Amino acid sequence: MSQADPLARYISEAQPLHDLLRRGLIQLSGFLLKRTIAGSRAIVDYEPVEGARRHICEAAEGLRSLRAPTGAIHHRGHLRAALVALESALAAALSKTDENGDALFHFVQEAERHLRTVGRATPGFETVDLKQACCAMHDVRVPFKARLVG
Amino acid sequence: MGKYSIWVLDYAAVNKFPQSVMLYGPQYVGIRNLPYAYVLIKGQGQVILVDTGYDHKEYGKYLADLYGVSNWHPASEVLAECGVKPADVTTVLITHAHFDHMGGLDLFPNAKFYIQKREIDKWVWALTLGPEFRFLVGAADPADIVKATRLAREGRMVVVDGDREDVLPGIDLRLAADTHTYGSMYVTVRNDGARESADAFILAGDLIYTYDNLTGLDKNDPQLVPIGLAVGSQSNLMFTSADMLKAVGGEHKRVIPVHEDRLKTIFPSRATAAGLHVVELALADGETSRVA
Numbered sequence: 001m002s003q004a005d006p007l008a009r010y011i012s013e014a015q016p017l018h019d020l021l022r023r024g025l026i027q028l029s030g031f032l033l034k035r036t037i038a039g040s041r042a043i044v045d046y047e048p049v050e051g052a053r054r055h056i057c058e059a060a061e062g063l064r065s066l067r068a069p070t071g072a073i074h075h076r077g078h079l080r081a082a083l084v085a086l087e088s089a090l091a092a093a094l095s096k097t098d099e100n101g102d103a104l105f106h107f108v109q110e111a112e113r114h115l116r117t118v119g120r121a122t123p124g125f126e127t128v129d130l131k132q133a134c135c136a137m138h139d140v141r142v143p144f145k146a147r148l149v150g
Numbered sequence: 151m152g153k154y155s156i157w158v159l160d161y162a163a164v165n166k167f168p169q170s171v172m173l174y175g176p177q178y179v180g181i182r183n184l185p186y187a188y189v190l191i192k193g194q195g196q197v198i199l200v201d202t203g204y205d206h207k208e209y210g211k212y213l214a215d216l217y218g219v220s221n222w223h224p225a226s227e228v229l230a231e232c233g234v235k236p237a238d239v240t241t242v243l244i245t246h247a248h249f250d251h252m253g254g255l256d257l258f259p260n261a262k263f264y265i266q267k268r269e270i271d272k273w274v275w276a277l278t279l280g281p282e283f284r285f286l287v288g289a290a291d292p293a294d295i296v297k298a299t300r301l302a303r304e305g306r307m308v309v310v311d312g313d314r315e316d317v318l319p320g321i322d323l324r325l326a327a328d329t330h331t332y333g334s335m336y337v338t339v340r341n342d343g344a345r346e347s348a349d350a351f352i353l354a355g356d357l358i359y360t361y362d363n364l365t366g367l368d369k370n371d372p373q374l375v376p377i378g379l380a381v382g383s384q385s386n387l388m389f390t391s392a393d394m395l396k397a398v399g400g401e402h403k404r405v406i407p408v409h410e411d412r413l414k415t416i417f418p419s420r421a422t423a424a425g426l427h428v429v430e431l432a433l434a435d436g437e438t439s440r441v442a
Contacts, residue, residue: 029292
C-alpha cells in the first residue's frame with residue numbers, strides 16, 4: 001500500500017495518535033496504581049498525570065483532524081472513545097472528590113478496553129511495544145545492514 | 151528432602167535466540183533454544199509461582215509470526231503436570247514487570263502478588279520521558295498496570311520496598327536495582343529453613359539467562375558475563391550474580407536461570423506430551439515426583 005492509498009495514509013496518521021493514547025493510559029494507570037498502593041494521594045507525585053495530560057491533549061488535537069476512509073471509521077471510533085475515556089480519567093485524577101479512585105479506575109479500564117480492541121483489529125496498534133521485548137532482539141524484519149550498524 | 155518442592159515449568163520457547171542477547175559480548179556468535187518458563191514452589195501449605203508467563207490471547211500470534219515464539223500452553227495445562235490448578239496458587243512473586251513475566255496477573259484468582267516498589271515507580275517514571283526513550287519501557291503493557299491496579303484495590307498486590315526476608319517461611323526476596331530492569335528481584339528459597347542455608351535455590355528471573363552468565367564460556371578461565379539486555383548497568387548485573395552465587399555457596403547450578411535450555415539435563419526432568427519440560431529441582435517430604 002502506498003501513502004496515496006487512503007487506508008494506508010489513515011494508518012500512518014493514526015499510529016502516532018494511538019501511541020499518545022497508549023502512553024496517556026499507562027501514565028494514568030501508573031498514577032492510580034501508585035496512589036492505590038500508597039493509600040494516600042498526598043504522598044504520590046502528579047508527574048505522571050501531567051505527562052498524561054500532555055499526551056492526551058496532543059492526541060485530541062490529532063484525532064480532531066484525522067480523516068478516516070469508510071473502512072476505518074469504526075477503528076477511529078474506538079480511538080475517539082478511548083480519548084473520551086482518558087479525558088474523563090484525567091479529570092478524575094485531578095478531582096478532589098474521587099478520593100478512592102473509583103471513577104479514575106472506571107475510565108482507565110474503559111480506555112484500555114478500546115485500545116485493546118484497536119490492537120486486536122490492526123497489526124502495529126498493539127498496546128504493548130513488543131519491538132522492545134527480549135524476544136524481539138532477533139527481529140527478522142530488521143535488515144542485516146541495520147543490525148550491523150545497531 | 152526440603153521444605154518445598156520446586157519445579158521449573160516450560161510454557162513456550164524461542165527456538166532460535168541469539169546468544170549475544172543471553173551473553174554480553176560478540177555479536178553473531180550463534181543461536182540457542184530459549185525456553186519460556188515459570189517456577190512452581192509447593193510446600194508449607196503454600197502454592198507459589200515465580201512469574202506468570204504472558205497472555206497468549208493478546209500477543210500469541212504476533213510473537214509467533216515475528217519472533218518465533220512457539221508451543222505456548224496455558225497455565226492450567228502447564229501446572230496440571232504437577233497436579234496444580236491456577237485457583238490453587240496462593241502467592242505469585244513477580245521478578246520484573248515485562249509482559250512475558252506478569253502478563254498472567256488475572257489467571258490466578260486466589261493469589262496474592264508481590265512486586266518491587268522500585269519496579270512500579272521507575273516504570274511509571276520512564277513513561278513520562280519522550281518516545282525516544284521507549285526502550286526503557288519496552289514490553290510494558292498498559293493492561294498489566296490496569297490488572298495490577300485492580301489487584302491493589304482488592305488488597306492482593308503487595309509492594310515490596312527492597313529486600314524482604316521470610317516473605318513466606320524460608321523464602322526471601324532480594325532487590326537487584328538497575329539491572330535487567332529498574333526494580334528486578336530474585337527469590338531465594340532456603341529449603342532447609344536455616345538462615346545460613348546449605349540447601350538454597352535462587353530463582354533468578356532474567357538476571358541471568360544461562361549458566362554461562364555465571365561462568366563464561368571458557369571453563370579454564372571462568373568469569374561473570376552479564377546478559378546482553380539491561381536498562382541498568384552491566385556492573386550491577388555482575389555484582390548481583392556474585393551475590394546470588396555467594397548465597398548458594400558458589401554452587402552454580404543452584405542459581406536457576408529459567409531460560410536455560412540445559413536445566414532439563416542438569417536436574418531430573420521429563421518431557422510432556424506437549425513437548426514442554428518439567429524440571430524438578432527439589433522434592434519436599436511427602437510430595438510425589440513429577441518426573442519419575
